[in-house]
Amino acid sequence: MTDLTELYQQTIIEHNRSPRNFKKLEHANRTAEGYNAICGDKITLYLRLEDDVIREIAFQGSGCAISQASASLMTSAVAGKTKVEAQALFRAFHDMVAGGADAAADPGTLGKLAAFAGVRQFPARVKCANLSWHTLRAALAAAAEPVSTE
Amino acid sequence: MTTAHRATPRTRAARPAPEVATRRADFPLLATRVHGRPLVYLDNAATSQKPQAVIDAITRYYETANANVHRGVYSLSEHATAAYEGAREKARAFLNAREAREIIFVRSTTEGINLVASSFGRTNLGPGDEVLISAMEHHSNIVPWQLICEERGATLRVIPMNQAGELLLDEYERRLTERTKIVALVHVSNSLGTINPVREVVARAHARGIPVLVDGAQAAPHMPVDVQALDCDFYTVSGHKMFGPTGIGMLYGKAPRLEAMPPYQGGGDMIRSVTFARTTFAEIPAKFEAGTPHIAGAIGLGAAIDYLSRLDWGLVAAHEADLLAYASARLLEVPGVRLVGTAAHKASVISFVVAGVHAHDVGTIVDQEGVAIRTGHHCTQPVMEFFGVPATARASFAFYNTREDADALVAALAKVRQVFGG
Numbered sequence: 001m002t003d004l005t006e007l008y009q010q011t012i013i014e015h016n017r018s019p020r021n022f023k024k025l026e027h028a029n030r031t032a033e034g035y036n037a038i039c040g041d042k043i044t045l046y047l048r049l050e051d052d053v054i055r056e057i058a059f060q061g062s063g064c065a066i067s068q069a070s071a072s073l074m075t076s077a078v079a080g081k082t083k084v085e086a087q088a089l090f091r092a093f094h095d096m097v098a099g100g101a102d103a104a105a106d107p108g109t110l111g112k113l114a115a116f117a118g119v120r121q122f123p124a125r126v127k128c129a130n131l132s133w134h135t136l137r138a139a140l141a142a143a144a145e146p147v148s149t150e
Numbered sequence: 151m152t153t154a155h156r157a158t159p160r161t162r163a164a165r166p167a168p169e170v171a172t173r174r175a176d177f178p179l180l181a182t183r184v185h186g187r188p189l190v191y192l193d194n195a196a197t198s199q200k201p202q203a204v205i206d207a208i209t210r211y212y213e214t215a216n217a218n219v220h221r222g223v224y225s226l227s228e229h230a231t232a233a234y235e236g237a238r239e240k241a242r243a244f245l246n247a248r249e250a251r252e253i254i255f256v257r258s259t260t261e262g263i264n265l266v267a268s269s270f271g272r273t274n275l276g277p278g279d280e281v282l283i284s285a286m287e288h289h290s291n292i293v294p295w296q297l298i299c300e301e302r303g304a305t306l307r308v309i310p311m312n313q314a315g316e317l318l319l320d321e322y323e324r325r326l327t328e329r330t331k332i333v334a335l336v337h338v339s340n341s342l343g344t345i346n347p348v349r350e351v352v353a354r355a356h357a358r359g360i361p362v363l364v365d366g367a368q369a370a371p372h373m374p375v376d377v378q379a380l381d382c383d384f385y386t387v388s389g390h391k392m393f394g395p396t397g398i399g400m401l402y403g404k405a406p407r408l409e410a411m412p413p414y415q416g417g418g419d420m421i422r423s424v425t426f427a428r429t430t431f432a433e434i435p436a437k438f439e440a441g442t443p444h445i446a447g448a449i450g451l452g453a454a455i456d457y458l459s460r461l462d463w464g465l466v467a468a469h470e471a472d473l474l475a476y477a478s479a480r481l482l483e484v485p486g487v488r489l490v491g492t493a494a495h496k497a498s499v500i501s502f503v504v505a506g507v508h509a510h511d512v513g514t515i516v517d518q519e520g521v522a523i524r525t526g527h528h529c530t531q532p533v534m535e536f537f538g539v540p541a542t543a544r545a546s547f548a549f550y551n552t553r554e555d556a557d558a559l560v561a562a563l564a565k566v567r568q569v570f571g572g
């Protein structure tokens with residue numbers, strides 16, 4: 001039996017209850033919207049990107065605990081990182097929650113994001129964890145269309 | 151006040167009608183275990199489980215009777231044709247249609263509605279015309295009408311509902327005008343459980359000569375349906391929600407209506423003669439059944455109808471009313487739970503939200519306890535928007551469910567608090 005406490009780690013519960021960086025960035029120069037059509041999870045991501053560095057990042061949205069905590073922890077993790085570093089983090093995160101058995105990422109590189117390791121045992125919830133990251137990728141690529149994890 | 155609130159049963163002891171308790175054993179899947187616990191299946195509005203009789207009928211067809219229909223002169227094909235047309239007669243009796251040719255086999259409710267929207271819409275809708283639906287429709291009774299309205303320059307209008315999830319009949323009356331060409335209404339709402347006053351809605355439309363399509367997907371598993379008594383022009387259901395197979399459904403249409411409509415799809419079986427210059431079409435129902443039909447599905451659906459016709463529907467109704475009242479009352483005992491959809495007249499479908507916890511988290515947590523419920527918008531996004539919730543959790547009970555199933559759900563909901571605190 002998979003253990004619920006592996007999915008709903010304390011870090012996740014806590015970030016869901018009080019999400020960090022939950023606001024609109026008035027002077028953002030990149031925004032992107034993410035939407036999960038099956039769940040109705042929604043986020044809007046605001047970035048201030050300068051010289052390929054994420055100077056500031058914030059989000060607004062609504063959805064399940066996994067999607068909200070993921071957005072909170074993602075924004076905390078990538079703030080101050082370069083585009084390339086953020087993309088590498090996305091790959092590591094994705095491998096951790098949805099990659100093949102051999103793709104298990106080194107938890108060391110992920111820091112607090114390792115709280116989402118339990119998600120891989122709940123395939124229906126992988127999309128929730130990935131939504132904010134897909135949205136980040138869209139924002140970095142300056143995609144104009146809302147992204148969807150479908 | 152809802153029925154549920156009025157009749158708050160205090161006894162915890164499950165006492166399913168004896169009829170119902172023995173019927174559980176007819177459904178092999180109900181014996182499954184999930185995460186090491188007995189499955190508590192409360193997602194019947196999404197799809198129902200199948201009795202052994204249905205599973206056997208499908209297997210038997212493929213093992214002993216498989217041949218194409220309406221084509222061969224050999225005896226096997228004649229048998230298959232007789233079984234397929236026999237299923238149509240069962241479907242006629244099930245809906246109490248006048249004639250078997252008024253039953254079109256379709257893939258599902260969705261296809262039934264698309265057939266009418268496209269075929270009726272192409273010939274009856276023009277610029278300035280209106281299609282009237284309700285605020286509680288499933289996407290399958292919204293989108294096909296939007297598509298045809300856009301194509302024909304017509305307008306889609308909506309009958310509003312109140313905070314309980316009941317149609318506002320005065321508002322309905324006000325929206326019936328000489329521009330209204332068809333009314334399309336759900337019989338039982340899949341996200342709110344509301345049972346709509348279909349007879350009344352049909353009578354008011356007919357007073358102005360307007361036809362009515364009824365989406366019966368959620369009604370068929372809960373109550374006997376009589377299309378002549380309802381007097382609706384079209385009625386459509388999905389086999390898989392009424393204990394039959396997926397991939398098969400029925401569309402009932404009054405014969406003169408169906409005869410006046412052009413074909414929906416073209417192909418084999420729906421023609422009288424074909425030349426490159428001109429094709430003449432077969433009579434109904436063949437006109438609307440292009441290509442090889444889902445023969446095994448129709449036979450399986452026929453077996454489901456046979457099964458349902460052996461149930462005592464008075465007992466089923468009493469049992470489901472008890473489940474609705476009992477489960478609603480028990481859910482309201484759980485701190486933070488609020489019901490969405492509190493119509494006075496409801497089927498055993500209960501949508502709810504848990505304060506501060508998203509429905510998907512609720513769904514994942516109760517699944518760990520073996521309880522299967524649906525969470526999300528239930529293909530009724532406008533309903534979610536109306537009630538100001540992103541999603542709901544929904545427990546939908548069939549006649550084979552018991553009070554213990556409701557107890558298991560309530561016990562599982564305690565885990566939600568454990569995980570989320572508060």
Ligand SMILES: Cc1ncc(COP(=O)(O)O)c(C=O)c1O
Pocket residue numbers: 195196258259260261288290291336338339340365367368388529
């Ligand atoms: C009220 C209602 N209408 C239509 C449908 C569509 O049924 P199907 O997916 O079988 O076509 C459903 C199924 O969820 C429903 O609940």
